[in-house]
Every structure is written in structure tokens, then in C-alpha cells.
Amino acid sequence: MKPENFATLARVLEPVNSARGLPNAFYTDPALHEEEKKRLFAKGWPAIGFGKDVPEPGDAKPVSFLGIPLLLVRGRDGTLRVFQNVCRHRGMILVDEPIRLKGVIRCPYHAWCYELDGALRATPHVGGAGHNTHPDIDRSALGLFEVRSAVFMDIVFVNISGDAPEFRVYAADLIARAEAFADAKLFHGGPDSSFSLEVKTNWKLAAENYLESYHLPWVHPGLNSYSRLEDHYNVVEETFAGQGTLAYTPGFGPNGERFSRFPGLSPKWDKGAEYPTFFPNVLFGFQNDHCYAILIEPVAHDRTIERVEIYYASEEMTGAGFAAMREKNAAMWKSIFIEDIGVVEGMQRGRWAPAFDGGKFSPVMDPCTHAFHHWVASHFADA
Ligand code: FES
Numbered sequence: 606m607k608p609e610n611f612a613t614l615a616r617v618l619e620p621v622n623s624a625r626g627l628p629n630a631f632y633t634d635p636a637l638h639e640e641e642k643k644r645l646f647a648k649g650w651p652a653i654g655f656g657k658d659v660p661e662p663g664d665a666k667p668v669s670f671l672g673i674p675l676l677l678v679r680g681r682d683g684t685l686r687v688f689q690n691v692c693r694h695r696g697m698i699l700v701d702e703p704i705r706l707k708g709v710i711r712c713p714y715h716a717w718c719y720e721l722d723g724a725l726r727a728t729p730h731v732g733g734a735g736h737n738t739h740p741d742i743d744r745s746a747l748g749l750f751e752v753r754s755a756v757f758m759d760i761v762f763v764n765i766s767g768d769a770p771e772f773r774v775y776a777a778d779l780i781a782r783a784e785a786f787a788d789a790k791l792f793h794g795g796p797d798s799s800f801s802l803e804v805k806t807n808w809k810l811a812a813e814n815y816l817e818s819y820h821l822p823w824v825h826p827g828l829n830s831y832s833r834l835e836d837h838y839n840v841v842e843e844t845f846a847g848q849g850t851l852a853y854t855p856g857f858g859p860n861g862e863r864f865s866r867f868p869g870l871s872p873k874w875d876k877g878a879e880y881p882t883f884f885p886n887v888l889f890g891f892q893n894d895h896c897y898a899i900l901i902e903p904v905a906h907d908r909t910i911e912r913v914e915i916y917y918a919s920e921e922m923t924g925a926g927f928a929a930m931r932e933k934n935a936a937m938w939k940s941i942f943i944e945d946i947g948v949v950e951g952m953q954r955g956r957w958a959p960a961f962d963g964g965k966f967s968p969v970m971d972p973c974t975h976a977f978h979h980w981v982a983s984h985f986a987d988a
Pocket residue numbers: 692693694695696697712713714715716717
């Protein structure tokens with residue numbers, strides 16, 4: 606990191622009242638983006654996908670995350686595993702498209718075959734034509750490279766470095782905050798409850814915009830009309846931060862139908878809803894009748910994909926009888942997230958102004974954004 610960035614980075618670690626935000630280079634410099642991959646993503650528990658992507662035993666889906674080819678596989682026992690999507694023989698990519706495997710994972714190059722748990726099972730002709738073994742090919746040592754993974758609320762998290770604390774330990778503060786949502790059976794709404802947005806911004810700005818409600822009156826006047834700025838509060842913990850509201854109003858159908866409520870929720874959720882950002886890349890929405898997760902995928906230092914998946918509390922909510930309500934709900938969220946694109950792209954362009962010094966936080970409205978900046982900066986403390 607350049608010396609001028611190091612000096613300004615120290616100011617990010619100050620209390621919110623005096624702190625400055627992250628230096629411009631954290632948004633505009635591809636080299637720093639590469640450094641973030643190592644410091645923020647490889648060592649922590651970022652999200653790479655959803656369990657619903659591989660719903661049935663034998664389902665496999667390739668995912669490229671931070672340039673790393675990964676493979677989500679649902680085993681015969683229902684366990685979801687993540688592997689590096691590469692053959693142990695000559696390094697061929699194993700699976701190029703989502704697929705439902707009837708048997709093994711077969712490499713398309715020389716047909717080495719792997720069980721769904723990653724074990725190498727077959728090595729045809731490896732000892733010469735007609736000889737499927739060789740003394741120097743120890744299959745037991747040539748299984749797929751498994752990536753440490755955990756599934757929470759149907760979101761697939763990975764720890765690429767392999768040495769982070771257990772996910773449930775690492776995310777204990779979020780799990781406690783999520784209350785009954787964390788243990789609820791979630792029902793994805795289906796194709797009408799799934800959408801993605803591609804945004805010309807650094808991934809952090811997508812998160813930062815989600816961390817504050819300060820912008821609601823001007824960017825989301827519609828939302829602000831029933832979920833007002835003054836109804837919101839800040840929550841800051843070690844691994845997440847975000848907004849809560851005291852004025853959540855569930856949607857309803859033409860005849861007064863409502864989505865069913867998640868079981869076991871405390872009265873806090875009768876009118877409350879919370880929107881934590883779990884560092885680094887999952888934005889949650891917890892409401893008593895549905896929840897969603899936005900997976901922020903940092904494609905490049907200035908390009909981000911936001912993948913949105915919406916879940917409900919019962920199977921009935923996923924049926925045809927509630928399709929119109931689900932579509933309306935997804936359209937409502939999509940319109941709000943689209944309203945944010947102008948500001949997250951505008952802030953990215955603003956990072957090219959050489960005099961910009963990271964900005965000045967409002968001690969009242971921006972403590973969540975500052976907490977996120979502090980989290981990022983603390984991972985560079987040894988730089
Ligand atoms: Fe996979 Fe040769 S590269 S079998």
C-alpha cells in the first residue's frame with residue numbers, strides 16, 4: 606500500500622466523531638482490490654451462493670468467486686460441500702454448467718471420476734491401456750480439494766484460508782440477533798423471488814449504502830413515506846452492522862391475505878424489522894413474514910453483482926395461491942434496490958476526485974458505515 610494511503614487509513618480507525626472514511630484507493634485501485642481478496646475474503650466467511658442452487662442430491666453448480674473456480678455439490682446424504690472446481694490430474698475444470706449428476710463427477714479430459722464427497726474413485730487407463738491403477742497413483746491422496754464451508758439461512762459461506770473460527774462461533778452475534786429466523790425452516794419463493802442487479806461500483810459502496818437509513822427521504826421517498834427516517838435505529842456488532850426499523854408494515858393481497866409469520870418470533874418483530882450487513886458481503890432483511898439475503902459479489906474493483914433471494918415462512922407461501930403477492934413483494938424490493946444504483950455508482954465516480962479525503966461521518970447517522978470502514982481498515986493494520 607502506498608504511504609499516503611497508510612496515513613489516511615490510520616484516521617479510519619479513530620472514533621466516528623473524528624474518523625475519516627477509507628481512502629479513494631480502496632475503491633479505485635485494482636491492486637488494493639486484490640489485497641482485499643486476501644485480507645477480507647479469503648480469511649473470513651464470505652458468502653458464495655445459496656443452498657437452493659443445488660437442491661437435490663447430485664446437483665452441482667460451478668461458481669467463480671474472486672477468480673477462484675469453486676463447485677457446490679449436494680451429496681447423496683444431502684450434505685452440501687464446496688470444492689475447488691479442478692481435477693487432480695492435469696487441472697482441468699471439472700464442471701462448466703449447473704448439472705444434476707446421476708453418478709460421479711467425471712472429468713471431461715481423461716475421465717478421472719470423483720464421488721460427490723470428493724473421493725477419487727476411478728482413474729481409467731492411468732497405468733496404460735486397460736490398466737486402471739498404477740502403484741504411483743494413490744487415489745486416497747488425490748481427492749478433490751474441499752473448501753471449508755457452512756450453510757446458514759440457506760446461504761453458503763466459505764472460509765478459503767481454512768483457519769477462521771467455526772462459522773457459528775464467528776457469526777455468533779449475528780445468529781443471536783437474527784433470533785428465530787436463524788433456526789427457522791426457510792422456503793424460497795421460487796423464480797419470482799430471485800433477481801440480480803449489476804452495478805458499476807466497488808462492492809463496499811453497495812454494502813455502505815445498505816448500512817444507513819440517512820438517505821431514505823431523498824433516494825427512497827416512497828419507502829420513507831411508511832418507514833420514516835425517525836423510525837430507524839442503528840445496530841453495531843463485531844461482525845455486522847445495520848439498520849432496524851420500528852415501523853414494518855407487512856404487505857397484503859387484494860382480499861387482505863397476508864404471508865404467514867415465522868414461528869417463534871418475539872413481540873419485537875410485530876412491527877420491527879432489521880437489515881444487518883454481515884461483513885463482508887451479505888445484506889440481510891429480516892421481516893416477520895419474509896426474509897431476504899443480498900449476496901454482494903465483487904466482480905472487479907469497480908463492478909459488483911447483487912444477487913437477491915427472498916424466502917418465506919411456509920410451503921404454502923411458495924404456491925400458486927400466493928404468486929401474485931410474491932411477485933408484488935419482489936417487485937417492491939427490486940424497485941428500492943434499483944433506486945440505490947444511482948448513488949452507489951455516483952459515490953464510485955466521486956472516488957476519482959483527488960481531494961476527497963474519505964469523507965466526514967455524521968456521528969449520529971453514520972456509525973454503521975464507520976463500523977464497516979473500521980472493520981476493513983483493521984484488516985490492514987499491519988500494512
Ligand atoms: Fe482430469 Fe486428466 S485432467 S482426468
